[in-house]
Amino acid sequence: MDYSATIATPVAPELVGRQIVDDLALWWSTRVDRGADGFTVRFNNSHATFAFDPGATQDRFAWTCTDAHMIMDGVDDVAEWKGTRLIWQITPSDGGSMVTLTHQGLGPHIACFDICQRGWQRFFEISLRDHLNGASAQPETSRPAA
Template sequence: MKTQDFTISFLVPQSAGEVFNAVNNVRGWWSEQVEGKTGALGEVFNYHYQDVHRSRMKIIEFIPNEKVVWLVEANYFNFTRDHAEWTNTKISFEIASKGDQTELVFTHIGLVPTEECYDICTDAWTNYIRGSLKNLITTGKGKPNPYQASIDSAEKMKRDSQSSQDYSISFLVDRAPASVYQAITEVDQWWSTHVKGTSKDVGDEFSVGFGNDHFSTRTVSAAVPFKRIEWRITDCHLPFLKDQEEWIGTENIFDIHPENGKTRLTFTHIGLQPAMECYDVCTKGWNQFIEGSLLPYILEGTGKPLE
């Protein structure tokens, strides 16, 4: 019988024992914020990701080199109507030899398409399992969420360095933080259809073109799900300016905060100040794309990107 439970798998050349050990090194691939033991039957650990997601997991199956199953004893999301949506679901890791390779099959039992968090959660699991966990197995280094203190410190430093003269625009929208965050990452749907590269995860690089050799290239320098996105501009060509590289080194910041049952998005272009040659033209452009395109894309699913 076909199941709707979310499942993904991958093959690696490492042994079943190496895969099993990596799975149980939860801090090495999921989050450095995990508290508690994660390597034996009956152990309970807590996952904490900022104010976005908290879970308590209990290991209910533990067969060395073959299988691990977690029961989600408690869960909290700040971005779903049912904040406890994962509670009583199970997370399974099955390990088996396939020729000279080892297969890992990950299944979140109970995470089905009818759940509100399905799209967001399956996307996140794909990144953690096929990205971070697989990297931990094959290279010895995963990509877990960093310990929260380091994130908070970096955000505070960024806020402290921000000038009141930096261009900023804000709006309040009747959508969940997760929907706002997802819309921002889909740059070709609200800014320009001429996008090369990816704009989702930290380290991603993408270029946005506007015709007549007008382009800018950005690196995603921070991506805190449902809370904050930062892009650093590493290259640009603005043919309508004397200094055609004026944006290089400036940053685009998207801050997302729940507010009275709605979500406030504040966009700031750090470094775009009145003394800059492009200030008037560029602020008008941002007004058009943020309020005139990103906002309707969040609300209606249809933006007005430059084609």
């Protein structure tokens, strides 16, 4: 079973997707390198690169991890995220939107599951939710170790 969670926001569905994509540095990590076809997000000495999947709509889009170097205690394979996908689904709700994130490929069968699930709880379930709801988000701000 892949990681999946849903958050609620008062933001209209037609605006949510843009805020997720355009504001990565405000809710996920302050170290985001953007390109026309994707982005790289950095944490300490770790990084993950995502390509924007074709066929995106304002209510459903996905990103495929094309490169990963995620350094975590107890996890030997630093490239575990490579080939996984972040699938975003935005649905209208009373007074706003429901946002579901599924990290396809992030399940109990990979070593980083517990650590990465806690990461998504922090960055998606709390930081992005707070950002969308007008509260102070908590993106990753760490810098590489010297």
